[in-house]
Amino acid sequence: MIEVPTVTEDDLFGPDNLPYGVFSADGGPRRIGVRYGNHVLDLGGAAAVLDGPHRRHAALLAAPVLNPLMAAGRPVWTEVRAAVRSWLTDPGTLRLLAGRGLLPRLDDPGRPLTLHLPFEVADYVDFYASEHHAATVGRIFRPEAEPLTPNWKHLPIGYHGRAGTVVVSGTPVIRPHGQHRAPDAAAPGFGPSRRLDIEAEVGFVVGTPSPLGEPVGMAAARDHLFGVCLLNDWSARDLQAWEYRPLGPFLGKSFATSVSAWVTPLDALDGARTAPPPRSHPLLPYLDDTGGEEWGLDLRLEVLLNGQRLSGPPFAAMYWTAAQQLAHLTVNGASLRTGDLFASGTVSGPGPHERGCLLEMTWGGRDPVRLPDGTERVFLEDGDEVTLTAWAPAGAGRRIGLGEVTGRVEPARTPRSS
Numbered sequence: 045m046i047e048v049p050t051v052t053e054d055d056l057f058g059p060d061n062l063p064y065g066v067f068s069a070d071g072g073p074r075r076i077g078v079r080y081g082n083h084v085l086d087l088g089g090a091a092a093v094l095d096g097p098h099r100r101h102a103a104l105l106a107a108p109v110l111n112p113l114m115a116a117g118r119p120v121w122t123e124v125r126a127a128v129r130s131w132l133t134d135p136g137t138l139r140l141l142a143g144r145g146l147l148p149r150l151d152d153p154g155r156p157l158t159l160h161l162p163f164e165v166a167d168y169v170d171f172y173a174s175e176h177h178a179a180t181v182g183r184i185f186r187p188e189a190e191p192l193t194p195n196w197k198h199l200p201i202g203y204h205g206r207a208g209t210v211v212v213s214g215t216p217v218i219r220p221h222g223q224h225r226a227p228d229a230a231a232p233g234f235g236p237s238r239r240l241d242i243e244a245e246v247g248f249v250v251g252t253p254s255p256l257g258e259p260v261g262m263a264a265a266r267d268h269l270f271g272v273c274l275l276n277d278w279s280a281r282d283l284q285a286w287e288y289r290p291l292g293p294f295l296g297k298s299f300a301t302s303v304s305a306w307v308t309p310l311d312a313l314d315g316a317r318t319a320p321p322p323r324s325h326p327l328l329p330y331l332d333d334t335g336g337e338e339w340g341l342d343l344r345l346e347v348l349l350n351g352q353r354l355s356g357p358p359f360a361a362m363y364w365t366a367a368q369q370l371a372h373l374t375v376n377g378a379s380l381r382t383g384d385l386f387a388s389g390t391v392s393g394p395g396p397h398e399r400g401c402l403l404e405m406t407w408g409g410r411d412p413v414r415l416p417d418g419t420e421r422v423f424l425e426d427g428d429e430v431t432l433t434a435w436a437p438a439g440a441g442r443r444i445g446l447g448e449v450t451g452r453v454e455p456a457r458t459p460r461s462s
């Protein structure tokens with residue numbers, strides 16, 4: 045039976061949102077999809093049956109991944125988004141598309157859709173932009189030192205991660221092996237991580253590339269940033285604590301990074317723009333955002349463990365914005381590639397129920413968290429499932445959803461002996 049999607053005013057995936065993903069049905073080819081309510085518009089299929097200027101972009105829309113569309117640049121993104129919105133809000137076109145089988149249900153048990161990694165990840169960077177997170181982690185990891193390092197208020201600190209291990213929501217996360225050293229031990233041991241953690245983050249996805257040698261200033265951020273996803277930077281705290289000095293996180297964070305299957309277009313977040321927190325230190329001109337475009341984003345995250353709410357981190361409290369991070373990433377002349385992904389850093393607010401990782405929630409594993417069903421955790425156990433969700437205001441009292449990123453912890457696999 046053909047079902048025409050009905051989307052009410054309070055639907056998180058209504059016409060103000062229209063996030064992009066990549067789906068397949070019955071093991072068939074991958075197609076770009078746009079989520080609408082609980083349905084997915086087959087974008088390439090719709091572009092082929094409807095007339096209009098979007099026909100010029102037919103090849104981009106029929107690709108099996110978002111990269112060609114992302115590379116096409118902001119004027120094309122704007123044109124495509126406007127076309128999709130006009131199709132889905134016109135009842136006749138909506139019926140026609142549904143009748144052609146181009147608006148399948150996401151959750152049809154008879155024909156389940158598979159959601160894939162929506163874009164090929166080029167380079168992956170993880171920042172450290174929450175002052176609350178950085179100060180708390182500093183107190184836990186380096187109790188003898190100042191919580192924030194002297195550079196923290198002057199530049200957005202980050203490290204390059206492992207692009208090849210970015211996985212889509214739903215991919216199981218295998219508990220990593222590695223070296224760890226107990227505080228009182230003389231030598232490191234080896235084995236499965238015992239301090240497996242999450243980091244609730246927001247990922248920014250680069251569309252338009254930039255040439256080597258040409259920094260991208262904050263004013264150009266809107267032209268380069270295609271959209272936003274939710275991201276879980278799985279972290280093995282015991283591996284991290286032993287390996288990170290002096291060059292920073294390495295194997296403790298490179299075994300899996302999960303992203304949501306939906307990429308929310310930057311334009312859909314216009315209603316969530318807000319001023320970032322007041323800057324306590326003057327910034328160098330390339331990072332100085334006083335009086336410029338507001339790049340703070342009022343995204344409300346939620347962290348769930350086995351379906352139970354752990355915390356609600358507020359993204360609006362992040363000190364460094366995506367525009368500053370992009371400007372900093374390229375200020376040395378480093379180029380951008382389509383598919384570059386940079387993560388905000390763990391999203392933590394000032395309150396005890398606003399923290400984005402177990403390291404903070406349990407003060408380094410000292411104080412277990414208690415879930416509503418009475419179970420307790422310090423770090424993740426095998427079989428635990430972590431889900432991050434978020435919503436954002438979209439103006440006029442409406443909201444949009446950022447989907448979810450979820451992953452279940454699988455037991456460590458015994459390494460083959462050499």
Ligand SMILES: O=C(O)/C=C/C(=O)CC(=O)CC(=O)O
Pocket residue numbers: 170171172173174177181182185243245277279288293388389390
């Ligand atoms: O301060 C440290 O030594 C470690 C910090 C982190 O683990 C945080 C990290 O990955 C960056 C972030 O997500 O905020």
Ligand SMILES: [Ca+2]
Pocket residue numbers: 170171243245277387389390
């Ligand atoms: Ca992180």
Ligand SMILES: [Mg+2]
Pocket residue numbers: 205276277278297298299300301
């Ligand atoms: Mg990671």
